[in-house]
Amino acid sequence: MRSTDARSITALAPRLASREVTSSDVTETCLARIAEGNGRLNAFITVLADEARAAAKRADAEIAAGRYRGPLHGVPISLKDLIDLAGAPTTAASRVLAGRMAAADAAVTARLRDAGAVFLGKCNLHEFAFGTTSEDSAFGPVRNPVDPARSAGGSSGGSAAAVVAEMGFASVGTDTGGSIRIPAAVCGCVGLKPGYGELPCDGIVPLSRSLDHVGPIARSAADAWLLYRVMAGDPNPPPLSDRAESGSPLRLGVLKPYFMDVLEAGVHAAFAAELDRLAAAGVSFAERSVRHASHTATVYLHLQLPEASAYHAPMLEAHPELYTVPVRQRLELGRYVLAEDYVRARRGADVLRGEVDAALDGVDALVLPTVPITAQPIGSASLTVSGQTLPVRALMLRLTQLFDITGHPAISLPCGASDGLPVGLQLVGRRGGTRQLLAAAATIEAVGSPAARVTM
Amino acid sequence: MAGETKLNRGAKEPVERWLSAAVADAERRGLADLKPLLEGLAQATIALRRADWNDGVPAGSPAADLGGNTGGGR
Numbered sequence: 224m225r226s227t228d229a230r231s232i233t234a235l236a237p238r239l240a241s242r243e244v245t246s247s248d249v250t251e252t253c254l255a256r257i258a259e260g261n262g263r264l265n266a267f268i269t270v271l272a273d274e275a276r277a278a279a280k281r282a283d284a285e286i287a288a289g290r291y292r293g294p295l296h297g298v299p300i301s302l303k304d305l306i307d308l309a310g311a312p313t314t315a316a317s318r319v320l321a322g323r324m325a326a327a328d329a330a331v332t333a334r335l336r337d338a339g340a341v342f343l344g345k346c347n348l349h350e351f352a353f354g355t356t357s358e359d360s361a362f363g364p365v366r367n368p369v370d371p372a373r374s375a376g377g378s379s380g381g382s383a384a385a386v387v388a389e390m391g392f393a394s395v396g397t398d399t400g401g402s403i404r405i406p407a408a409v410c411g412c413v414g415l416k417p418g419y420g421e422l423p424c425d426g427i428v429p430l431s432r433s434l435d436h437v438g439p440i441a442r443s444a445a446d447a448w449l450l451y452r453v454m455a456g457d458p459n460p461p462p463l464s465d466r467a468e469s470g471s472p473l474r475l476g477v478l479k480p481y482f483m484d485v486l487e488a489g490v491h492a493a494f495a496a497e498l499d500r501l502a503a504a505g506v507s508f509a510e511r512s513v514r515h516a517s518h519t520a521t522v523y524l525h526l527q528l529p530e531a532s533a534y535h536a537p538m539l540e541a542h543p544e545l546y547t548v549p550v551r552q553r554l555e556l557g558r559y560v561l562a563e564d565y566v567r568a569r570r571g572a573d574v575l576r577g578e579v580d581a582a583l584d585g586v587d588a589l590v591l592p593t594v595p596i597t598a599q600p601i602g603s604a605s606l607t608v609s610g611q612t613l614p615v616r617a618l619m620l621r622l623t624q625l626f627d628i629t630g631h632p633a634i635s636l637p638c639g640a641s642d643g644l645p646v647g648l649q650l651v652g653r654r655g656g657t658r659q660l661l662a663a664a665a666t667i668e669a670v671g672s673p674a675a676r677v678t679m
Numbered sequence: 680m681a682g683e684t685k686l687n688r689g690a691k692e693p694v695e696r697w698l699s700a701a702v703a704d705a706e707r708r709g710l711a712d713l714k715p716l717l718e719g720l721a722q723a724t725i726a727l728r729r730a731d732w733n734d735g736v737p738a739g740s741p742a743a744d745l746g747g748n749t750g751g752g753r
Contacts, residue, residue, distance in 0.1 A: 518730055521723045528720075556716045559701045560724075567727050574732045 232392050232446040233462065236294035242286060246297030249392075250279035250341050253299045257343065257390045264366045264375075266384040268304045269312055270344040275299060278341045285339070293459030294449050296339030301394040303379050304345035305352055305428035306437070308332050311342075315428045316350045316360035318545040319538050329426025331395060331437055331454040338458040343391050346381030350550045352397055352430045353531060354378055355405055355619035356599070359547040364601050367410055369644060373598040376406035376619065382440045383410040393441040393450055399430045400523060401594075401623025403438050404635035408593035408647020411637050413664075414440045415447040417657045419630030422454045431530035434523075434627045444634065444664035451657065463665055464658075473666050475501070475650075476511035476586035481519075482622060485609045486595045489641025494592045497638045497648055497671055504670035511582040511589060515574055519625045520617065522575065525560055525568035526628070532557030576629040583631075583653050588663045593635040593647030595621055622649060632657040634664050638671065690728035694721050 238244045254272050261267050282297035302308055305315040307325035309332075314320050328336060336342075347365045349357045357365035357380025365380035367373040368388040375384040379396030383406035386394050396403040398416040407414025415438045422437045429435055439450035445463045452460030477498070483491070498508065532539075535554045543551055582589055596606060596618050603615050626633040631651050638648035650667070652660030698721040705713040 515730070515732075518726065521727045521730075524720065524723050525727055552710075552713060552716055555705075555710055555713055556720060559697075559705075559717060559720065561697065564724055564727055567730070567733055570732050571727065571730060 230389060230392070231442050232294060232298055232449055233443065235298060235392060236296075239282075239286065239297045240291050246279035246282040246286075246299070246341060247276065249297070250275050250299045250343070253343055253389070253391050256388065257385075260368075260388050260390065263371055264368055264384050264388055265347055265363050266365055266375075266381040266388065266390060267301070267344045268314055268316065268347050268362050268381070271311060271342055274311075275341050275343050282339050282341060292337075292339040293453070295335065295453055297341060298339075298393075299341040299343050299391050300335070300450075301343050301346050301382060301385050301391045302332065303348050303382050303394065303396045305348065305397065306332060306395060307426040308342055308345065311345060313345070313428065314361065315352070316348045316362055317547075317550075318361045319351075319542060320428075321361075325426070327426065330423035332426065334454050334456060334458070335395070335450070338453045340453075346379070346385055346394055348381055349378035349402075350547050351428065351531075351535070352378040352399060352402055353550045353553060355401065355616050356601075357381065357406070358601055359549050361547070366601070367598045369411060370598065372600055373644070374409070374601050374603075376409040376594070376598065378402040378406075379414075379440060380406045380410075383407050383412055383414065386410075386412045386440050386442060393439055393446055395437065395450065395454070396440050397424075397427060397430070398436045398438060398623075398627060399434045399527065400620045400627055403436070403440060404593050404623050404633060404647065404649060405619050407440055407635045408649075409598040409645060411645030412440060412442055413444055413447050413637070414438070414635045415451055415657075415661070416626065416633050417451055418632040418654050419627075421632075421657060422451070429534050431527040432534075433530060434527055436627065444636070444661050444668055447634065447664075448658075448661045451661070463661055473501075473506045473663055474586045475506060475508050475588055475590040476582055477508050478511050478513065478582070478589050478591045480512065481516035482591045485611055485613070485618070485621060486592060487597065487608055487641065490592055490595060490597065490646050493639040493641050493646040494648060498590070500671060501667060506667075506670075508590075509586055511586065513575065513578045513582055513625070515571070515578060516625065518571055519575065519628065520620070522568045522571040522628055523620070523624045525564050526572065528553065528557030529560040529565055530557075532560075572628045575625060579625070579629045579631055579651070580654070583651075588660055589651040591622055591649050591651075592638070593622060593649040594619055597641050597644035597646065626651055630654060632660045634660060636664055636667060636671065690725050694725050694728065697721070697724070
């Protein structure tokens with residue numbers, strides 16, 4: 224989707240500022256889309272219709288009084304339901320947290336609220352963000368807007384489904400192994416995982432504290448930039464500056480070989496076609512590798528499992544029956560990881576971080592597919608790809624989890640389709656270079672393929 | 680797998696001992712369904728311990744003939 228997309232925040236904000244449209248009107252339109260489509264997609268756990276209408280009315284009054292706060296003022300958005308919103312339930316899609324109301328806003332919620340954003344509700348997810356399909360949820364599976372028989376990806380599946388189905392202009396998700404980028408890729412929108420530690424995770428139910436990131440799911444890189452900057456503490460950010468101003472053509476490092484070894488043929492074709500389009504537009508490429516990339520899943524498991532288990536241990540002891548079975552099993556598994564292996568994995572993370580840093584030498588960003596497969600039918604457990612039969616969970620995480628380990632900023636952009644199902648292209652930037660990454664993403668959006676369109 | 684050296688091939692036996700103990704403990708706790716997951720984790724742990732970034736037995740020490748990593752190869 225282009226930044227000039229009429230459904231984008233970038234297009235909406237000046238119209239709200241000039242009072243050509245009102246927040247009340249666009250909020251009502253989003254609520255109507257939710258009422259119409261949520262029964263089919265299950266994207267929202269909680270819809271805050273009355274609160275959203277009241278917030279929109281306040282935004283309209285403030286703008287009319289000349290107190291325009293910035294580009295998110297009056298813009299209706301949603302939050303993944305493990306991010307606290309004061310006075311609303313935070314369920315993490317689990318029966319374990321049934322009845323829990325947030326007493327205060329999460330840090331990012333407070334910043335979005337201060338910027339004037341209107342909260343439509345809380346989005347469905349994989350229970351406790353511990354999965355990649357958004358199927359294991361106490362509230363039922365999220366369904367993909369492009370094909371409701373298929374998974375929306377996860378764990379921020381409800382957020383991506385809501386954005387693509389126009390149930391709001393953007394959403395906020397979390398990403399521990401790929402949980403923003405994976406659903407963005409398989410639903411057909413933009414998902415940004417900023418660099419580690421750039422945005423505060425206070426007030427967000429953790430999965431694995433050394434890997435957790437929070438970030439936006441949106442319709443364009445320019446929109447993702449606005450949410451990213453607001454959540455970083457700038458309530459009135461400038462538009463994303465055009466990378467073309469730098470005067471030099473974009474140069475990308477194509478990650479091989481591990482990253483291209485297991486790919487569905489249709490994903491490979493869409494990715495290759497996108498690189499051809501970019502080359503024709505003047506983008507240049509160089510091959511890059513990460514020597515220990517094949518250790519990615521091994522390192523990830525020994526970090527993520529015990530960190531998740533440490534947080535959940537009291538709840539696992541008190542109410543194991545309240546978890547979905549697959550999530551409970553993985554949480555119990557983490558209790559068997561030895562401390563010495565956690566330390567070995569920490570060392571491995573340092574090694575991988577240095578190797579990704581080195582791979583970025585001489586290029587503006589690294590490029591690879593976001594997910595090796597397209598959205599799978601709900602209930603799929605494993606899949607044979609490139610001659611290997613692997614769990615869907617492992618396939619979904621294969622190309623994203625490395626950058627949670629290393630903390631590099633990464634973004635997924637729509638990259639055409641395979642058999643009508645969206646494919647994602649992933650860009651990875653330098654640590655501390657999220658702005659430059661977003662500028663590169665905007666350049667690619669300007670010449671790349673559009674996202675899958677959804678007709679509800 | 681990238682980074683595996685002969686110095687860390689002794690990872691398998693300790694992990695097999697850990698796996699036996701873990702499976703027994705899971706069964707005792709009524710979590711027999713964890714067994715296949717623990718077996719998968721054991722394979723990952725063997726791979727992790729064989730990675731060439733790990734410290735091992737210093738060369739010239741009494742245990743050096745066990746094939747330790749001297750800490751090189753990072």
